[in-house]
Amino acid sequence: MKKLLAALLVCAVTVVSAAAYEMKGAYYFGPYSGYKAFDDKSDLKNDVEAGLKLGYFITEHWAAELSGGYADAEYDSKSGSEDVFTPGLHAVYHFRPAMDRALLPFLQAGIEARIADDTDTGLAVGGGLKYLFTKNFGGDVSFKNIYFGEGKHDQLMAVSLAYFFGVKEKAAVKAAEPAPAAVAAAPVEEPAPMAAAVADEKKEAAAVVAAPVDSDGDGVYDDEDQCPGTPMGYSVNEKGCFKSMKLLINFANNSDVIDAAGMAKIQEFADFMKATPVLNVEIQGHTDSKGSDAYNQKLSEKRAKAVAAALVKQGVESGRITSKGYGETKPVASNDTVEGRAENRRIEAVAVDADGDKVKSQKPE
Structure with a gap:
């Protein structure tokens, strides 16, 4: 499990994306699996928890997320095992670093229950790193602590995959390079007609014609495009x-x-x-x-x-x-x-x- 978490983290921080993703209005769902550490007072051995997550981006940064997990945990002090269910509701805040808009470090907080022989409900807080490999497929690594009161804590370190709907993509536009500075020439006395001709030649040499730009990639340059922002492929x-x-x-x-x-x-x-x-x-x-x-x-x-x-x-x-x-x-x-x-x-x-x-x-x- 630790190797799997490390591999996904390395992918997330080393893949370089030129896409600028817009997340507002997008939603996602997918499976997760991780290492669940139960509190010592629970009489349960640490085990693997697996489940599903469903989320919706309310803004570019904020998302609401439902989760439901399951673990078949063995007892610590006796033989046998216990079915453990962990439904939860979380608010997730995503950071949007300018260097890569597909990289989404996040913090989360919410409520989560542990349903076994009896039910405990606690406050879940944590964070992680989400990455969109494409606008429809991504994954994350995360850690959260669930506090049930009276000094009882559970922890979950997990990796997940998700399919995204409604993510919008904008192609990055490379800024035009600045024109080189003109080199001033020492004034030379010339006959008036010849001086005028030389001046015209200098103006033409100094004139910088900007390379045409097609920001939305539809094959029509921006200075002629009357409908900018048409999606790619249309x-x-x-x-x-x-x-x-x-x-x-x-x-x-x-x-x-x-x-x-x-x-x-x-x-x-x-x-x-x-x-x-x-x-x-x-x-x-x-x-x-x-x-x-x-x-x-x-x-x-x-x-x-x-x-x-x-x-x-x-x-x-x-x-x-x-x-x-x-x-x-x-x-x-x-x-x-x-x-x-x-x-x-x-x-x-x-x-x-x-x-x-x-x-x-x-x-x-």
């Missing part, structure tokens, strides 16, 4: 405004049920729509060519409607969303290969005008 027009995006959702066979990974993608797009109130979209369903035309048409309509309903549930106004199924009529890859069919089974969100009958890019405010 298709835009020549003005940098949204045209369309693909949602590759792994629907089960003959099903329009959206899995957890698909819901995370839908939530990200819903956040973008809420931040872009002029945008109206048509949710388009597409299938591969396996099955009959009629079957594929109906299935694509069901899945498009399911994604549109999920966007509305995430807070997007229903009047801004329409849905339509296209069946197998618009493939983007060959249906003769497994990979091509997977690309063709997709949902696309396409910008439309206010009437919904003409596809075009949204206009900036």
Whole structure:
């Protein structure tokens, strides 16, 4: 256990990330396991505790976290063992160091119970180090002390893994390097026309043209981008405004049920729509060519409607969303290969005008 904790800590402090993660509104869940040290008065031997954690970031720094653990602890003074349950509720404060916004040292405090033959409830305080290896996957190492009163303490040193939803990512923009200082030349008396020409040449040599910057990575430079901040991977027009995006959702066979990974993608797009109130979209369903035309048409309509309903549930106004199924009529890859069919089974969100009958890019405010 100590080796595992040390390995995760080394990874957390040595991995360098260029991502700037925004945590407000994100939530996470995942398993944990650790070494549980019971108080001497509990008549229980130290053991391994395992459980689950579920958390939600209320702000960029503060999160609320539920946890539930279990240990099968042997008695200290007799044979046999005891089932021990440890539910808890904690407030967690995360520090956000500027050097790496994926690194989240934290402190926590809350209440935690130890349920065995009898129940003790105590104050839990501790801290640790959380790290996001990607915007959807992270882990932490932690230590906490649970004080039950009358001099009774339990401790837990643990390592956990977590899957994150709703984390927003901003690409880091490298600052332009300052222009080199101009070297002053000694004045030289020259005929007026020649002096003017030399002066013009000096001005041209001293002029520094800043390298074009594309902050949001959409292929349109900032000085021409009328819709800055478009997320990476979205298709835009020549003005940098949204045209369309693909949602590759792994629907089960003959099903329009959206899995957890698909819901995370839908939530990200819903956040973008809420931040872009002029945008109206048509949710388009597409299938591969396996099955009959009629079957594929109906299935694509069901899945498009399911994604549109999920966007509305995430807070997007229903009047801004329409849905339509296209069946197998618009493939983007060959249906003769497994990979091509997977690309063709997709949902696309396409910008439309206010009437919904003409596809075009949204206009900036």
